Amino acid sequence: MRVCFVSHTAKKYGAELALLELLQGLVAEGVDCKVLVPKKGPLLTALDQLHIEWKIIGYPFWVAGARRRWMSGRILRTVRTLLLAIPMAHIIAKWQCDLVCSNTMTIGAGALAARLAKRPHVWHLHEFGYRDPNLLFDLGERRTARLMDRLSAIFIANSYAVVKHYGRYINQERIKVVYQAVTLRDEIESSPGNHATTDKPCFTCVIVGSLHIAKGQDEAIRALAEIVRRGVDMELLFVGAGSKRYRKVLGQQVRDFGLExxxxxxxxxxxxxxxxxxxxxxxxxxxxxxxxxxxxxxxLLGKPIIATANSGGTAELIHDGETGLLYEAGNHVELADKIQRLYQIPSEGIRLGTAARMWAAGRFTQQRYAREVLSLLSEALTKEQHAAPAVNQFEQSDD
Structure with a gap:
């Protein structure tokens, strides 16, 4: 099988890392993978290391921030999507790919190109596309969902929460859940259960993720202020880049609370x-x-986690009181209470972290991820092959 994957960026954030995990697993299963990207970025170096052929075509997003959603921009992106689907279809045919997979729902050109090239299309859903009020679809929410439904043989979601989210517009029976692979990005030399060393200056909480209002960094700052008010010596680390505007908002919040x-x-x-x-x-x-x-x-590193209880896929990973602690999003006092609990009872953090590691170990492997996705890709291809064969104009033009 030969598959063309369409990535929404050439960066290395969550969806792109999931794609790399999948590609590595599929290659090990004997699948010939190709990748289309919209521009240069660190993803290309990783693809070269996997010996996967890629090509840059500047297809645009079909979503935009609310502040940038002027009519001319929407029309321009839509026209570019339609026009660039044509050379994408040529490349898909030239590569002789059996099917096409779009890695997120933020781009539509891959699905259109697959239709032009007469290949089945699979949509891999890694996000809540309609949840963020600051992201709006150029074609509108309902029209976009209907178009996605028409252009795709099957959908793959990374959690049941995502299935429920898209189920408003797409038949949930067509959306299959496959938890992605997570491979630690370096070798663990020490015990996975290791916790902070005694020479650390204070109790440390860490958030990993892009700086975005949806990630709740502002809530963590409010909880930190409450914790410090109670006399706990604590620091908070944000690991991730993102919106410069939101970074300024967070910086001002830190100064307002005197937490510099x-x-x-x-x-x-x-x-x-x-x-x-x-x-x-x-x-x-x-x-x-x-x-x-x-x-x-x-x-996997055996760390205790405190997470929001109503945050979609997170609740599928964390079992409250067993593999981590959950709190109600928006309640920074409850968050502070649970941080203080782990501060005052270190053995509780060790217990939760150990249980989390034991639960996660072996569940998120590349082999399992690749085989489950490959089964769904094969299913999509089989359905397409039952249709009468058609001559492809793009393959004709390359003869």
Whole structure:
């Protein structure tokens, strides 16, 4: 089988890391993988290391921030999507791919190109596309969902929460859940259950993720202020880059609470594991989280986690009181209470971290991920092959 994957960016954030895990697993299963990307980025180096052929075509997103959603921009992106689907279809045919898989729902050109090239299309859903009020679809929410439904043979979701989210517009029976692989990005030399060393200056909480209002960094700052007010010596580390505007908002919040010496903005880290290792507690304060790679990384490292209870996929990973602690999103006092609990009872954090590691170990492997996805890709291809064969104009033009 030969598959063309369409990535929404050439960066190395959550969805792109999931794609790399999948590609590595599929290659091991004998699948010939190709990748289309919209521009240059660190993803290309990783693809070269896997000996996977790629090509750059500047297809746009079909979503935009609410502040950038002027009519001319929407029309321009839609026209570019339609036009660039044509050369994408040529490449798919030239590569002789059996099917096409779009890695997120933020781009539509891959699905259109697959239709032009007469290949089945699979949509891999890694996000809550309609949850963020600051992201709006150029074609509108309902029209986009209907188009996705028409252009795809099957959908793959990374959690049951995502299935429920898209089930408003797409038949849930067509959406299959496959938990993605999570491979720690370096070798663990020490025991996975290791906690902070005694020479650490204070109790440390870490959040890994892009700086975005949906990630809840502001809530963590409010909880930190409450904790410090109670006399707990604590620091908070943010590992991740993101919106400069939101970074300024967070910075002002830190200054308002007088926490300048207790909050550190680390910025983007290609490998955040050293920061997770040094943490006493890993926080997941997201208002909505489709899956949560950083959550699984923390579990594999045996770290206690405090996460939001109503954050989609997170609740599928954390069993409250067993493999972590959950709190109600928006309740920073409850978050502070649970941080203080782990501060005052270190053995509780060790118990939760150990249970989390035991639960996660062996569940998120590349082999399992690749085989489950490959089964669904084969199913999509089989359905397409039952249709009468048609001559492809793009393959004709390349003869």
């Amino acid at each position: 010496q207790r909050v550190k903005f680390i910025g983007y880290a290609e490998n955040p594991l050293p920061y997770i290792r040094m943490a006493d507690v890993v926080l997941v304060c997201s208002r909505w989280e489709a899956f949560g790679r950083a959550t699984v990384e923390a579990m």
